[in-house]
Amino acid sequence: MTVSVHVSAGVTSKATLPVSNLQKNEALVTNASVPNSHESLTAQAISGDTMLVEKKSIMTISDLSVVFPAYGKAPNRVLKHISLDIPSGEILGLVGESGSGKTTLARAIMGMVPAPGIVESGRIILDELDLSTLDDKVLRAVRGKELSMMVPNPRSELSPLLTVGKQISNVAYQHLGLTRKEADAKALAMLKAVQIPDVERRFNAYPHELSGGMAQRVIIAIALMCSPRFIISDDATSGLDVTVQAQVLDLMNTLVRDRGASMLFVTRDIGVTAHFCNRLAVMYGGEIVEIADTNSFFARPAHPYSVMLLSAFSHNPTLRAKWTKNPEEVSAQVAVEGCPFRHRCVRAREKCEVEHPGLTKFRERHEVRCHYPVGGRA
Ligand SMILES: Nc1ncnc2c1ncn2[C@@H]1O[C@H](COP(=O)(O)OP(=O)(O)OP(=O)(O)O)[C@@H](O)[C@H]1O
């Protein structure tokens, strides 16, 4: 897991967003608190017995590619032409093995790809605001207020010199225009919301006085403080004990649902996504290889790699063996052409050797990047 400072406890910038966007965002926050607000709906369609409601997009990523140059070797393409649309009220789960590019995607959205990474192409649009065109100062302001990311390993995220209460309160003070007193009160309420016991005492504690789980909840409190429009959690809840994790997920869910925000939920725990995410994307080798409504994904996973992930999760070695080769048998040499997963896939045929599969429709609201998806196409 790559970790760096993503939260804004220490941000001192008072830069403001372009006025038109701020007003629009404020208006949307208000509208979105009304259940089923028509302002947040752009189209409705009825399909069979399910009502599909297309909601306004909060985050649109198009053709995002990130490369890490490597001296004396071919550059490492970590993200390859990623396009994603995350509508208001949606929690999109993102799963995939270590090194598949999940954290890089999260950081690219935040405008924080670590050096020597280069964003080769792509646009990131947050509620019609093109983040790629903003200067650093404005982007920092957006990051603290409208866009926030929670990461694991909270100690490196918090300043050791300030009490946790002050760090949370600073965010409200700087971004929400509250008085010190109001910001402190909001910080205290947020600490309660993330289930920190004995809040008054914890408010005045320094980060080193907190347990790891408690510090993680402080990070979450900071990230949620300004009710951001778009939230990224990069494995930020997995270190919490099960009950606290459930409460924190519940809190995030409420924020997303009631305020019309949306969320990218990166996790290694595919089981959590079944209950928590509306939609699920699977990454492999820097590409999205399957994306589907959660129900559809769990009912009919289409990519052999997704089946492998699910079989690993359900401890079903027979299922795993049926669809995929043992990774140890796989040559590390994966050519540029063809399907990047073919060396690990028992279904691979000649076409997979030569033709890179596109992400195409598998069934309703379910796309897969595979020439021969499991179960065939609908
Ligand atoms: N700072 C960096 N310098 C060079 N290469 C990097 C850097 N950060 C990431 N990479 C490359 O990007 C690839 C993807 O990394 P990333 O952290 O996005 O994976 P991930 O899916 O988040 O994995 P994990 O589940 O372990 O967190 C890595 O395999 C590595 O090759």
Ligand code: NI
């Ligand atoms: Ni990661």
